[in-house]
Amino acid sequence: MSFRNNSIARKLTFIITLTAFIVLAISSIVLVWSQFYSSREAIAHELNSLAGVSGFAVAPAMIFGDDQAAHKMLQALKTQPDLLAAELYLNNAATPFAMFTANKNAKASLALHNTAQEPCGKAVFTSQQVILCTVVEMDGDVLGRLYLQADLYRLYKGLGNTLALFAGALPIFCLLAFFTAHRLGTVLARPIRHLADIATLISHDENYALRAKKYADDEIGQLTESFNAMLEQIQLRDDMLSAHSRKLEQLVEQRTRSLSDTVRQLSASNEELKDFSYIVSHDLRAPMINVQGFVNELALSLGDLRKNMDEVMALVPEHKKAALLEILDDDIPTSTRFITGGVAKMNQLLSGILKISRLGRQELNISVVDTQRLVTDNIEAIKYQSDQASAQFQVQPLPPVEADPYLLAQIFANLLSNAIKYLDPKRPGKIEIWADNQPDHVSFFVRDNGLGVSEKDQKKIFEMFRRGSNHTVEGEGVGLNYVKSAIKRLGGTIAVESNPGQGSVFSFTLPKR
Secondary structure (H helix, E strand, O other), X not given: OOHHHOOHHHHHHHHHHHHHHHHHHHHHHHHHHHHHXXXXXXXXXXXXXXXXXXXXXXXXXXXXXXXXXXXXXXXXXXXXXXXXXXXXXXXXXXXXXXXXXXXXXXXXXXXXXXXXXXXXXXXXXXXXXXXEEEEEEEOOEEEEEEEEEEEOHHHHHHHHHHHHHHHHHHHHHHHHHHHHHHHHHHHHHHHHHHHHHHHHHHHHHOOOOOOOOXXXXXXXXXXXXXXXXXXXXXXXXXXXXXXXXXXXXXXXXXXXXXXXXXXXXHHHHHHHHHHHHHHHHHHOHHHHHHHHHHHHHHHHHHHHHHHHHHHHHHHOOHHHHHXXXXXXXXXXHHHHHHHHHHHHHHHHHXXXXXXXXXXXXXXXXXXXXXXXXXXXXXXXXXXXXXXXXXXXXXXXXXXXXXXXXXXXXXXXXXXXXXXXHOOOOOOOEEEEEEEEEOOOEEEEEEEEOOOOOOHHHOOHHHOOOOOOOOOOOOXXXXXXXXXXXXXXXXXXXXXXXXXXXXXXXXXXXXXXX
């Protein structure tokens, strides 16, 4: 388990133990470092005192050139346990005047120091040894130099003992710090753990009547009081919400019953309206056909009457003959043409109503439709009209969709024929068809550069028997309403964007089933 996911008690124990270890380790390092330098200073001070005494002792022998006496005096230094060598040089001499050595390699080392003629008075420490140079004087005259070389064994032994002491004591102190931190962390984390347990229990059981125990008057105690106060507010609001929820459920139940009744009534009314539209559009066609038939019979009878009237026209007075011919040749034929046109118009409107009424009754046959081929077939079907309008089609790759093939064919047929019908005769027609394939739906677009639709007409052109302001093109106002109803049956929507004089873009969206 990572440190972040540990309990607060474990985190506190770890932090306190680690802090104690770091403090003890740093303190040990500082103490050892301090002991190391203080021991070096003590050794340098002892050598300096020993060099002063020895230099005072050998000064008379150097004055009288008695190297034997000087040698004997230096041999007395062998009682010093750390001293490795001592060499006495006269001024500017390359060889020692007298010497003492406990190490055969010390002579060459001291000779090098004498040759370098380094300033005396300061001890020179290496990793294992220390060398001190002192000037031998008598009555203010410099007689020569005395070099002392000592071992640092005692220094490192003392440091080793100190390190061993710290190494043995550090685990004990860390163990004591761990147990102290563990106990302290447990005590400090107990109120927090209690709060966490209460919060988990409330979250699981949603029992806001529970309260946390206050252990002390510290910050955690204040947090506990605030937590309990928050629980009281939540419990109060929960009770209020429960009361409102019960009232809302009752109100929703009443509204649902009322809405269900309304939906049933609307559904029944809608079915009755569909039946009425079907009956009206279907049954009215028979009387209209009869009217058209009798009008045709009237025209035939009028022709027969006109032939028979030619034989008696000679017997009719001239002033009545002109009036009779105007009635037979002008008034009656004009009236029959108006009647025939009105019957044809009424028949087209009834056909539109019947077509839309049948759309609501038609059972959908959903299958995968190759829209690329469907659009190509529709373009071929209206090739004569497009050639007459000098229209060019640009069809981009279209994806297959799941839809009713018949309805989708009717949708494209109406949109493409409308695009040709409303082209501007002043410029060559251009009609583009493309699609936008999205994860949950497919959008199809039909764009033309025709007359366009004004903004105020863009909504009403989808309504039954409603057309735009441009009435120079014949139509009944049924096609786009049929397209809208068919797309709605397939679960999609239709929209139009248009600029008068520039063209229109009709788009419809079908869901992916």
